[in-house]
Amino acid sequence: MTFTIFRRHNRETCDSRNRYDPRCGCPLHVQFVWKNGDAVFEGKKLTYQNKWSLGTRSWSEAQSKTKELEKRLKDFAEGKVVPKGLAVEAAIQEWYEFREQNKLDNTKAKLMGRKLTDWCEANGVLMLSALTTDRVMKWRLTLPFRTGDSSSLKVHWSVINGFFNWCEGMGYVDKSPAPNPKQFPQFAITYDKPEVVPPTKKQIEKVLATATGRVKLLAQLMRETGMALVDAQKFDPANLEDGTLIRNNRHKTHERFRVRISSSLAKQLEALGSPAFPGTYREWRERLYKVFREAGVKMTPHGFRHFRISEWLAQGVSVADVSKWVGTSEEEIRKTYEHWIKEAEDRLDEVQKQAWLAQGLDENGNKKPVN
Numbered sequence: 135m136t137f138t139i140f141r142r143h144n145r146e147t148c149d150s151r152n153r154y155d156p157r158c159g160c161p162l163h164v165q166f167v168w169k170n171g172d173a174v175f176e177g178k179k180l181t182y183q184n185k186w187s188l189g190t191r192s193w194s195e196a197q198s199k200t201k202e203l204e205k206r207l208k209d210f211a212e213g214k215v216v217p218k219g220l221a222v223e224a225a226i227q228e229w230y231e232f233r234e235q236n237k238l239d240n241t242k243a244k245l246m247g248r249k250l251t252d253w254c255e256a257n258g259v260l261m262l263s264a265l266t267t268d269r270v271m272k273w274r275l276t277l278p279f280r281t282g283d284s285s286s287l288k289v290h291w292s293v294i295n296g297f298f299n300w301c302e303g304m305g306y307v308d309k310s311p312a313p314n315p316k317q318f319p320q321f322a323i324t325y326d327k328p329e330v331v332p333p334t335k336k337q338i339e340k341v342l343a344t345a346t347g348r349v350k351l352l353a354q355l356m357r358e359t360g361m362a363l364v365d366a367q368k369f370d371p372a373n374l375e376d377g378t379l380i381r382n383n384r385h386k387t388h389e390r391f392r393v394r395i396s397s398s399l400a401k402q403l404e405a406l407g408s409p410a411f412p413g414t415y416r417e418w419r420e421r422l423y424k425v426f427r428e429a430g431v432k433m434t435p436h437g438f439r440h441f442r443i444s445e446w447l448a449q450g451v452s453v454a455d456v457s458k459w460v461g462t463s464e465e466e467i468r469k470t471y472e473h474w475i476k477e478a479e480d481r482l483d484e485v486q487k488q489a490w491l492a493q494g495l496d497e498n499g500n501k502k503p504v505n
């Protein structure tokens with residue numbers, strides 16, 4: 135690699151036109167070509183042509199920094215670990231910033247980040263390099279999330295596992311301290327997924343009759359669309375198309391969905407302005423739980439989604455169409471909902487009955503008696 139040091143002149147305060155002026159006080163940068171493909175190095179993106187600040191105005195210091203950079207880049211190109219003493223808390227903060235820059239939600243990330251830093255502080259683990267596999271797995275044992283019949287531990291662990299993988303990608307650690315469950319199945323988090331049982335129509339109506347104001351409109355929005363709470367709460371009525379059409383990506387999976395709402399609900403939502411549901415996801419979740427308690431109904435906000443999907447399927451809407459409306463794969467919908475919907479099974483029985491009649495049999499599939 136060829137490295138060229140140059141000055142980036144400030145035209146308002148400097149008259150020099152020489153990029154290599156040794157006495158000019160303008161900031162020094164380095165220019166180099168990277169031929170090993172796009173990558174991330176020490177938090178910076180490497181492309182073919184690179185111009186990086188050296189953080190100095192001294193020519194001698196710039197030369198020294200360039201030599202050090204050249205060595206680190208050479209090690210990086212050869213797959214060697216780039217040594218970087220970094221505290222656990224500092225690495226986590228940098229991870230948050232990286233996620234925010236990539237428009238990723240940090241709610242669960244910050245929850246898990248706090249738990250990790252608290253444990254590290256209590257156990258005298260300050261540096262990222264001190265987070266060994268043994269320590270990471272001991273920390274996992276302290277997490278309060280359920281296993282058995284709940285995916286909560288698996289979901290939250292996957293989030294912090296993303297942090298460890300990010301550290302490896304950044305060159306902050308040689309290898310993620312969290313064991314790969316594909317290589318080491320004994321570390322996999324397993325659970326028995328409980329069967330999804332949606333609330334009844336009577337329960338949904340009771341909740342809607344109890345709710346008032348914006349909470350009622352939020353509940354109605356989820357009831358009509360099957361949107362999850364996080365998507366409904368962030369929905370902006372200004373983005374409605376054609377008066378009633380919602381197009382968006384799911385917050386959880388980024389899968390695209392397209393669904394319409396009633397014109398009456400659309401008008402009520404537009405009257406709220408933007409944002410329609412200001413505040414945090416947690417605040418609106420608590421408001422909904424308060425309504426559930428007042429209505430005497432045991433359900434969760436996600437119950438609206440379960441109810442709407444099962445309702446559509448029971449009405450004979452194709453799995454393919456429901457999939458597009460709610461942003462969930464057809465395979466997942468069949469696995470989660472279709473098998474236990476009584477109305478859908480009754481509809482299939484009726485189709486079977488009609489098929490038998492068309493074959494000249496009776497409605498039970500038997501030959502008709504000859505008179």
